Amino acid sequence: MTGVSEAVGSAGAGERVTAPGPRVRLVGHSVFTPPVDVPGFEGTWTTDAADGDALAEFAGRACYRSWSRPIPETADNAGYLDHILQVGHLAVLEHSTATFYLTGVPLSVAAEVVRHRHFSVSQLSPRHQAEAGPEIVEPAAVAADPGLHARFQQAVDDAAAAYAALLEVLDPAGAGGRPGVRNPLSGKQAREAARSVLPLATATDLVVTGNYRSWRHFVGMRATDPADVAIRTLAVTILRELQQLAPHSFADFRISALPDGTALAASPLVRDA
Template sequence: MAIARQLDVQLIAHSQFTPPSGTGWEPQDGVSDAESLVEFAGRACYESFDRPNPRTAENDAYLRHLMEVGHHGPLEHAHATMYVRGISRAAANELMRHRHFSFSQLSQRFVPTESAEVVVPQAIAEDEELKRLLLNAADEARFVYDELLDALEQRLADEPNALLRRKQARQAARAILPNATESRVVVSGNLRTWRHFIAVRATEHADLEIRTLAVRCLRVLSDVAPTLFADFQIQQLADGSEMAISSLVSEM
């Protein structure tokens, strides 16, 4: 099996905000839609549209205050969607443990896996011998996959619907495909969920692949909502990989 593309994370959608009329409140100039929406939702709780507290009159101070006091609900109104490619099935499985996200994942039952590629973990990729070992094992798994696919298709020969026959054969044969097989996922979530995902998956305790994904998402989201992700600091670990940690004590 060939080596998959590098991890690719692209922002494909995020919240647009249309301020309502009749409140007397206008978004602050230069503030992103996501952050104006979160401010509006927070102020709607108290109808504090006239910005009565000078300490939280500015959008960034207001959002920081929401996070500091744990008033996280307003963050749930702003959303972002990423398209992630070059991620292993193993890391995709970790990503999907986060229950407040919505997912659409490449189907191994419908999409031909004959051209599937593998994501090689960094610790293996930097050692030629280990890389060869992994790629050989992946090739063997691939060989067995093809054998199973052919045998299953023959056993299902009575099924007149060719598409169904192929799907049933693939869904059984994929059992032999490695955890390293590349996957592709559309993932959507509100900004509270993205913050939580980054808080737990960008730490040094997380697996390197999902940590790399979390740090990449943090960089993307820092453009969508700079203040809401400003408490996360990206740091480099001794092995050259990156992690991120929030300066806020209470997260979520």
């Protein structure tokens, strides 16, 4: 598992629209540490999976002390978690978590990610760094049309110029300050006010932690055909990482290619999306 995935493409070199699109990096996940003893079982209980998959199985078996695997169909981790998904006993998946560092995410997509209430999110602050030129993620549908791309580029340039003009008035002393020049706002306040004119395509960064159940909900909602292509591409990219990290907890999702070169994912077992 690489822990690093790319989502969408970028505009031509040398242009202001330079962000490569969302990049997905796995930076943390649950680790399962088998207890040396469990009630009703002789010795150290083990399973044929690791980390999040193993922890989910352990949590499920702890509900009934079914440590000895009495049912052949659920004796291994794959069979056990398949049964969990089939019957919808998804609470056991909430014990396992994955944390992703998402960079180059358009503000429009970031706003949709943070709407998922069961995620824990830390987002790049807009107040602590002045923008020499905003990093922009161009929608694929716009980039594919030269005329639309030119209009998009002009709009981005206009927004960047407006940002610079506002910052010049709101923060005339600059980040380092100039003798005899008094700022009407602090540097952080000035940058935050100036950023109000930047487009929703402006890139931001997120650290997102979710348990496996919440990630399944996210993928079930955002990786489907009706979803906007940008967040759908991000969701599919995250799913690929999750299927490497915890193959049995996400085994029911199938990724399919679409005629436009993008992909979607779906599962017949997603009931609460």
